[in-house]
Amino acid sequence: MSEFRAHFDARVTFANGGGLTAEGFRLDLPTGAESSEEVGRLFVRHLGLAMVDSVTIDGLAIVEEPHKGSRGIEKPAAEAPGRIVDLSHIIHEGLITYPGLPAPVVTPFLTREDSRAKYAAGTEFAMDVITMIGNTGTYLDSPFHRYGDGADLAGLDLATLVDLPAEVFHLTDLATRGIPVGVFLDREVRGRAVLLHTGWDRHFGTPEYLHGAPFLEPAAVEYLVEQGVTLVGIDSLNIDDTESGGERPAHTGLLAAGIHVVEHLTRLGDLPAHGARFTAAPPAVRGFGTFPVRAFATIPGIPN
Structure with a gap:
């Protein structure tokens, strides 16, 4: 089965200040059909980055080549779903x-009809009281x-x-x-x-x-x-x-x-x-x- 990797440059900004840049980065991909946004998420997961504000991926090229072991794309072991009763x-x-x-x-405490006068057009709620x-x-x-x-x-x-x-x-x-x-x-x-x-x-x-x-x-x-x-x-x-x-x-x-x-x-x-x-x-x-x-x-x- 073919394996794919992404080649790209990346710019990351952090919600608590600072940033990170990467040039010519290479990353394993699960399918090879990922968008730049998905590659950005995989990049963040691979590096274990926290408090990320934005990720920009430039010069993205997806090529067919063997995986090198990037983190975050491992497929979990198949498991039959549990049941809730x-x-x-x-x-x-x-x-x-x-x-x-x-x-x-x-x-009823607030009916949907009455709520229409309290909220924006198209927005309605119901609030009820239960005595038990x-x-x-x-x-x-x-x-x-x-x-x-x-x-x-x-x-x-x-x-x-x-x-x-x-x-x-x-x-x-x-x-x-x-x-x-x-x-x-x-x-x-x-x-x-x-x-x-x-x-x-x-x-x-x-x-x-x-x-x-x-x-x-x-x-x-x-x-x-x-x-x-x-x-x-x-x-x-x-x-x-x-x-x-x-x-x-x-x-x-x-x-x-x-x-x-x-x-x-x-x-x-x-x-x-x-x-x-x-x-x-x-x-x-x-x-x-x-x-x-x-x-x-x-x-x-x-x-x-």
């Missing part, structure tokens, strides 16, 4: 996430949700919310509502996001979602706390049994240990048991314990 329910006006809690209400409870859609519980002296949303460490190694437990064939401790014993879960795929998300938005939902048994909560997991997520109505009379052992134990809880996930069945990375980061709101997240998982590609 959205694990969040869509929030919309009127959405009932948890029966008995209010649905979101969206109110923090327990809407797919959301994360911080310790403050359960404990008045616990970390609120603004106090959470992003390292415990972003790009976590995920262990996904596929439990759709479980014979009981309660998720027992035994399902976790064959895996290393320390420092992981433990995601519980029950399949209950198929009922989301329907009356069936409220009754008979899977939950995490107290012994399993104790085990996950002892093992030092970072986060526990579930695709069910609640990580606790809401039909037990008000006890909330999962929220109590997990949040006391600083383990985040994400509820109302979806599409966990699209994830492998191992290898995915999980992210669920809420906004940093001071004095607030629960808020919707755009939860998602990344599944890495396989190098070719």
